[in-house]
Amino acid sequence: LSNGHPAMISDPVANPRDVYPRDDLPPNVFELPPTGLSPEKRHAAILELEEYVTRKRDHFLGYQANQDQDHYRLDLSRFMESHVNNVGDPFTAGNFKVNSKVVERSVLDYYAALWNAKWPHDKTDPESYWGYTLSMGCTEGNLYGLWNARDYLAGKALITDPESTAQQPRLLWVQAAPPEHLSAEQKENALHPVAFFSEDSHYSLTKAMRVLSVDTFYALGTAKYPKDNPLAPGKPWPKEVPSAAGESGFSADGPGCVDVEKLAVLVEFFAAKGHPILVNLNLGSTFKGAYDDVRAVSERLFPIFKKHGLLEREVVYGKGKDAKPLTDRRRGFWLHIDGALGAAYLPFLRMAAENPNYEYVPEVPIPEFDFGLTVSDQETGRTYDMVNSIAMSGHKWIGSPWPCGVFMTKVKFQMRPPDNPAYIGSPDTTFAGSRNGFSPIVLWDYLAQHSYDKQISMIRDAQRMAHYTEQQLLRLQKTLGRDLMVARTPLALTVRFRRPNERIIAKWSLSSESLKLNPDDPKSPQLDYVHVFLMPWAKPSMIDDLVKDLHAKDAFPSEA
Ligand SMILES: COC(=O)[C@H](CCSC)/N=C/c1c(COP(=O)(O)O)cnc(C)c1O
Numbered sequence: 197l198s199n200g201h202p203a204m205i206s207d208p209v210a211n212p213r214d215v216y217p218r219d220d221l222p223p224n225v226f227e228l229p230p231t232g233l234s235p236e237k238r239h240a241a242i243l244e245l246e247e248y249v250t251r252k253r254d255h256f257l258g259y260q261a262n263q264d265q266d267h268y269r270l271d272l273s274r275f276m277e278s279h280v281n282n283v284g285d286p287f288t289a290g291n292f293k294v295n296s297k298v299v300e301r302s303v304l305d306y307y308a309a310l311w312n313a314k315w316p317h318d319k320t321d322p323e324s325y326w327g328y329t330l331s332m333g334c335t336e337g338n339l340y341g342l343w344n345a346r347d348y349l350a351g352k353a354l355i356t357d358p359e360s361t362a363q364q365p366r367l368l369w370v371q372a373a374p375p376e377h378l379s380a381e382q383k384e385n386a387l388h389p390v391a392f393f394s395e396d397s398h399y400s401l402t403k404a405m406r407v408l409s410v411d412t413f414y415a416l417g418t419a420k421y422p423k424d425n426p427l428a429p430g431k432p433w434p435k436e437v438p439s440a441a442g443e444s445g446f447s448a449d450g451p452g453c454v455d456v457e458k459l460a461v462l463v464e465f466f467a468a469k470g471h472p473i474l475v476n477l478n479l480g481s482t483f484k485g486a487y488d489d490v491r492a493v494s495e496r497l498f499p500i501f502k503k504h505g506l507l508e509r510e511v512v513y514g515k516g517k518d519a520k521p522l523t524d525r526r527r528g529f530w531l532h533i534d535g536a537l538g539a540a541y542l543p544f545l546r547m548a549a550e551n552p553n554y555e556y557v558p559e560v561p562i563p564e565f566d567f568g569l570t571v572s573d574q575e576t577g578r579t580y581d582m583v584n585s586i587a588m589s590g591h592k593w594i595g596s597p598w599p600c601g602v603f604m605t606k607v608k609f610q611m612r613p614p615d616n617p618a619y620i621g622s623p624d625t626t627f628a629g630s631r632n633g634f635s636p637i638v639l640w641d642y643l644a645q646h647s648y649d650k651q652i653s654m655i656r657d658a659q660r661m662a663h664y665t666e667q668q669l670l671r672l673q674k675t676l677g678r679d680l681m682v683a684r685t686p687l688a689l690t691v692r693f694r695r696p697n698e699r700i701i702a703k704w705s706l707s708s709e710s711l712k713l714n715p716d717d718p719k720s721p722q723l724d725y726v727h728v729f730l731m732p733w734a735k736p737s738m739i740d741d742l743v744k745d746l747h748a749k750d751a752f753p754s755e756a
Pocket residue numbers: 259260261332333334335336338397398400478479480481482483534536537589591592599600707
């Protein structure tokens with residue numbers, strides 16, 4: 197950083213060029229001296245970055261991000277001249293007037309309708325939906341959904357208080373007491389939620405457990421019941437709920453969806469001890485694009501929830517004016533749907549399957565997953581809505597120039613915000629402080645340009661592309677006479693195959709995963725996979741070019 201510039205506030209301890217990753221880009225072009233860059237250098241840097249990003253974008257197949265952004269630029273670049281901030285609740289105008297909340301509400305209404313929630317939002321109607329558009333991606337949606345679940349199940353105050361009036365909003369006690377009728381052990385556990393998610397879940401779930409200090413069944417089982425793993429007594433607890441097994445008998449070569457029976461056995465263990473149950477289900481898992489069977493999980497867990505008084509339970513959160521206990525009736529379970537990828541397109545695949553005009557017969561039934569999924573209690577005739585919350589990324593299937601998404605739940609599950617900052621003129625009901633006001637405009641513009649019919653065609657095309665890709669890779673496998681471990685989970689938008697060399701991985705931005713076939717046997721073969729995701733952006737020519745690269749002699753390192 198010498199060449200005549202004034203000294204930096206602090207000198208580098210080493211040369212960044214020597215310590216930072218060597219990427220395609222020349223790092224020195226982007227170094228920032230105290231005087232800033234000359235117009236020429238700045239422009240040159242911008243051109244370098246543009247060339248790199250567009251080159252990588254034109255070969256982008258490895259992640260579930262739709263790189264087709266061209267339809268926004270012309271109409272939306274005008275909003276780059278303002279800071280649009282939707283701070284606070286989407287349904288309260290607030291005092292930060294440069295906002296796009298009217299647009300955000302239309303986007304939320306759209307997904308409420310698509311996901312069979314009661315809309316428009318009505319804060320006085322516990323059954324109506326509530327939601328907000330995310331400033332991060334689905335990681336924020338998962339974090340928020342699991343935070344909501346934790347506090348709901350742990351008896352924290354809810355936003356709706358049966359004794360509150362608009363004139364006299366009663367400050368609810370922050371923490372309820374456990375239901376009276378329980379045994380000592382059950383009372384101790386009644387407000388201590390236990391989380392369950394499969395081994396194919398995204399790492400944002402583990403991150404959320406750490407951030408929120410929520411116990412997984414593994415953490416609690418290992419600490420308190422080390423010898424009692426109900427799946428294999430005496431053996432260590434599995435770290436996550438096992439996924440369904442493949443031909444090998446292990447989940448590594450399985451489809452990637454949760455093993456419903458094993459989930460039920462683990463849930464039963466903790467429900468029997470009085471714990472409320474928090475389950476995350478995947479809708480388009482990160483690596484295999486698999487869909488957990490939300491309907492099967494709901495029906496399998498329902499009798500367990502009923503048996504252990506978790507369908508509906510009374511929590512006491514204070515005493516009224518007449519000193520009578522104030523009770524709240526809540527469910528003792530929470531199903532969060534991580535719909536990062538699939539919540540954006542599965543409704544359209546279902547529409548295609550249900551409308552004969554589309555002449556579409558899916559290879560497997562289209563998974564149910566939304567707020568319309570109910571289970572009836574045969575004894576009481578009562579019907580229960582089973583899904584508590586859904587999160588979806590906006591930058592995956594839909595496509596956005598930056599991470600964004602949607603979180604949705606129902607008013608009856610909403611938490612009372614931890615604080616009430618008057619200066620934003622709105623309840624602080626979301627995760628962020630400042631909230632991206634541009635993302636709702638991007639999502640709105642996409643939905644304005646893409647009718648249901650158009651979106652049905654797009655997901656049908658993507659399914660065809662996934663099938664085409666699988667066939668091309670199987671053909672290559674035959675030509676090379678080598679097992680390329682080609683696999684595609686039914687209805688998934690991704691195809692996985694044997695990891696090729698680093699040059700091909702970098703060119704196509706391929707995401708990789710290495711799995712031991714039998715995790716308990718150190719000598720067990722390691723499966724080194726990569727995958728391609730067939731987003732609306734992917735064209736047959738890109739697949740053909742990738743397959744051509746995979747024909748190269750050195751494309752696949754020899755087996756170790
Ligand atoms: C390794 O690939 C990933 O982490 C991609 C994000 C990159 S593509 C946009 N998946 C993110 C993801 C997430 C996190 O979503 P983001 O925070 O938006 O990245 C949540 N749930 C599932 C099932 C996911 O697959």
